[in-house]
Each structure stands twice: as C-alpha cells, then as structure tokens.
Amino acid sequence: MKDLNQIVANNLKRIREEMKLSLDKVADLTDVSKGMLRQIEAGESSPTIKTIWKIASGLKIPYTSIINIPQPETFLVLKEEIEPQVEDDGRYKVYSIFPSEDGRKVEVYTIELEKGGSFASNSHGERTQEFITVYEGVLTIQVDDEEYSVKAGDSIKFMADRAHAYSNRTEHLTRASMVIYYPM
Incomplete structure (x- = not known):
C-alpha cells in the first residue's frame, strides 16, 4: 500500500x-x-x-x-500488477483498470467480493451512472430502497448519485466489471 x-x-x-x-x-x-x-x-x-x-x-x-498514474495512449493492463483497494477485512476488492484522465468521463474497474463481503458507497456526484456486469457469482445491489440480484452473465445500470451498496450473500466468490460514467 x-x-x-x-x-x-x-x-x-x-x-x-x-x-x-x-x-x-x-x-x-x-x-x-x-x-x-x-x-x-x-x-x-x-x-x-x-x-x-x-x-x-x-x-x-x-x-x-x-x-492512478497517467498512462500512455496504448498499454496492457495486467491484473497481477494492479494493487487493489481493499475494504471489509479483505472481502471487497476494487481494481482500477482504466482511470478517468484527459477529460474522459468513464472509469472501468473489476470488483471482487468474497463470501459475505459487502461495501456501502456514498453518492458519486450528480447524474453519475454505474454499469455493472457480473462474470462470476451473484452480486446483490441496493439502490435507495430497492434491491437487485445480478447473476453471472447479467448486467445492471443505475444512478450512482445516491447511496448504494454491494454484497455477496452466496458461498462463492463474485466477480464483476464496473463502469462509472460522469456526465460532468
């Protein structure tokens, strides 16, 4: 770290x-x-x-x-070279794959939640949106008072300009790709 x-x-x-x-x-x-x-x-x-x-x-x-450190125009991202940010005693990991730079309005992450892992997030700013695709496991997402179970192969889009939370209530690892769009 x-x-x-x-x-x-x-x-x-x-x-x-x-x-x-x-x-x-x-x-x-x-x-x-x-x-x-x-x-x-x-x-x-x-x-x-x-x-x-x-x-x-x-x-x-x-x-x-x-x-993130600014990157050149073309570069290969190797997961083993990314130092994840960790929360929830190591059960929630975020890998920043493509950061927002040079005016780009999107960020791309990989997230991993171990069994029982969770993370509550505050607003990411006015009109910000998240796009998540689950590749392995089941990701439970709470936005406002609604809860969604997103299974492997499924995706969800929601407004991230309010509090939201992610959790893995299964016995297996959950992996997902997250894209955050800033309309600024």
Whole structure:
C-alpha cells in the first residue's frame, strides 16, 4: 500500500494546487478534516475507499484521478500488477483498470467480493451512472430502497448519485466489471 499511498498523496496535492484550493477549502468541500487531508498529502495516511470517494465527490472529479498514474495512449493492463483497494477485512476488492484522465468521463474497474463481503458507497456526484456486469457469482445491489440480484452473465445500470451498496450473500466468490460514467 505504500506505493498507492504515495500516488494518492502526489495526485491530491497536484489536483488541489491546480484547482488553487487551500487545505481548509478542500476540507469544507469534501467533509474530510484538514488534518486528515494534510496526512494524506504527506503520504502518512492510508485513506479508505470511502475517504477517497468523499474527496473526489467534493472536488467533483473522477475517483481514479486520485488513485492512478497517467498512462500512455496504448498499454496492457495486467491484473497481477494492479494493487487493489481493499475494504471489509479483505472481502471487497476494487481494481482500477482504466482511470478517468484527459477529460474522459468513464472509469472501468473489476470488483471482487468474497463470501459475505459487502461495501456501502456514498453518492458519486450528480447524474453519475454505474454499469455493472457480473462474470462470476451473484452480486446483490441496493439502490435507495430497492434491491437487485445480478447473476453471472447479467448486467445492471443505475444512478450512482445516491447511496448504494454491494454484497455477496452466496458461498462463492463474485466477480464483476464496473463502469462509472460522469456526465460532468
């Protein structure tokens, strides 16, 4: 995680400076304390997925603009070279495959949920949409008060501008592809 922490630190500081924002202003916009932001920028903190989402949403920028290194025009993505972000005691893993950069309004991820794994997500910003295709297992998604079971081979699209949650209630690993579209 040391490398990822340094990437987050460098990107957050660069983005904040490009936007000409003080740490106080970023704290106001994101609801993340100034002290935590200072620690993140110094590479002294390992921010959670939720904290990074709060920062990205508050600054109205794509999530991956904080966690990824810019890539060349053509490149091969090898899963074993991606350091996943992990939540729920390792039962929820997110692999950033194609980050949003150069004005691109989409991000592509692979997610894996072990048996009993779950993750609750806040809004990703106004009119943001998620497109998920399950390749293995069954993914349960809750959006507002509705719950959906998405089986292997099936897909779902929903508005991610509100709280939503993912869970694996089966005995087997669930794998899915997630595309997030930012209409900004």
